[in-house]
Amino acid sequence: MIREELADEVGRCVTPAEYAAIVADRRFRTRRIDARNRAASAALVNAQNELAFRKRRLKDRGFDPAADLVVTERRGQIEALRRRLDG
Numbered sequence: 001m002i003r004e005e006l007a008d009e010v011g012r013c014v015t016p017a018e019y020a021a022i023v024a025d026r027r028f029r030t031r032r033i034d035a036r037n038r039a040a041s042a043a044l045v046n047a048q049n050e051l052a053f054r055k056r057r058l059k060d061r062g063f064d065p066a067a068d069l070v071v072t073e074r075r076g077q078i079e080a081l082r083r084r085l086d087g
Contacts, residue, residue, distance in 0.1 A: 005052035044081040
């Protein structure tokens with residue numbers, strides 16, 4: 001489900017390399033983005049996963065995720081976390 005919901009986020013909230021890791025991630029969900037900053041990396045992975053969960057819940061209820069304020073806020077959170085990792 002995470003893989004499906006984040007596929008259209010590549011280039012926005014997920015880098016191509018991160019998406020490849022999402023696709024390769026298996027049962028124990030051990031994906032990390034930056035081993036040097038484990039806390040920020042885990043926060044970014046969690047935010048991406050929460051974005052995927054929110055999008056799926058909205059779709060399941062017949063709503064458009066593109067019009068959802070929580071989805072927009074989650075994307076902003078992901079952007080801020082990425083700056084923290086990059087900066």
